[in-house]
Amino acid sequence: MNVEKISIHDNFFELGGNSLLVVVLFKKIKKEFRKSFSLDILFSAPTIYQLASVLKLTPETFLASSCIVPIQPHGSKTPLFCVHAGYGNILFYGNLSLCLGQDQPFYGIQAKGINGTEIPFTQMEQMADYYISEIRKIQPEGPYYLAGYCLGASIAFEMAQQLTYEGEKVALLATFNGISPMYGYISNTNIINRKKGIFQWLLAKASYHLSYVSNLNLREKILYIPKRLRGQVLRKLPPLFLFVAFKVCGLVFKLYLLFKQNVPGTLARIYIGYSLGILQFNYKPKPYKGSMVVFRSPGIFNKDSYLGWKNFVDGEIKTIDIPGIHETRRDILNEPYVRILAKELENILND
Secondary structure, eight states: OOOOOOOOOOOOTTTTTTTOOOOOOOHHHHHHHHHOTTHHHHHHOOSHHHHHHHTTTGGGGOOOOEEEEEEEEEEESSOOEEEOOSSOOOGGGHHHHHHTTTSSSSEEEOOOTTTTSSOOOSHHHHHHHHHHHTTTTTTTSSSSEEEEEHHHHHHHHHHHHHHHHHHEEEEEEEEESSTTTTTTSSSSOOOOOOHHHHHHHHHOOOOOOOHHHHTTTTTHHHHHHHHHHHHHHHHHHHHHHHHHHHHHHHHHHHHHTTTTOOOHHHHHHHHHHHHHHHHHHOOOOOOOOOOOEEEEEETTSSTTTTTGGGHHHOOOOEEOOOOSSSSSSSGGTTTHHHHHHHHHHHHHHHH
16 A cells, blocks of 8 residues: 555545555554454544544444444445455455445445454354344345355355345345355256265366376386375375364353453454354355346456356356456455446446
8 A cells, every 4th residue: 555645534445455454554553552443443433533533442342233334334325235254354345335435335244253252153044144133223124235255255145045035135146256165066057065076076086196197107106105195194284283273262262252351353363264164164055046246356267157156046147257467366356456346336236
């Protein structure tokens, strides 16, 4: 964000601030002032002047009472609700909200437990049901506009499922580079379960190894299997370490809550992130009767224009590619690509 002169009244997001810089900023605030605040406070206090006022108050004053964060709550249009990604926060939606303008109410849905005050959900269906109950406090009935980046796409999908089942209208279900939980395990013609997908993957791997071994001499063939097994063991060590670390983090997380203490931010984010990853892996989506809009970075996802959702959506899936060289999945929500995304999204919201 290389800006030399900054006014105390300049907006952090208008200057090009992003979620990574938010973390850096709040670490410096904690070091300098010995105070920790929920990162989403930056949406209600995006200037130096406003943050200075926040520092005069206790952090508990700003602990979110709801998972709904009013990123831009003003405007006459139907609200847009955007769901968090794999680490639970919604900071990366700041630029998109700015580009959509002051007449588009924009709410982020952050993960339960991200502030270190609650145990996170373990099932997608429970999480979606809770988020629906929270958005109804703002918008009691449809039509609803739902969207999600990355993991948020699956959560928004389940929310749309439940709302439709309850007779509500979902006018928009959109994904920003959010793949289906079965992405990579789906055939072109029908829904297949994860076990069958893994079995097909194993057959492909076996075919590859047999083909490779056939070109080796006898000594190389004898040594090939031990080498491959050693490589597999070494690759399994990091996941095993992460699993143990996750269990330890979970224990410490619950101990903090047991003694009525707020969980430190870093620990909360690590535990929430791993919890959401497991939740995503265990989620088995059912066919959705509505339609979906897929916003895609074609350079990152160039094999499947539907990102694995085709066999889970009965209605139309409209894919809109955001042009440009995207180095990461999240670039779609960063400058300059977010302006293109916002324009395309605005056309749909105003249709």
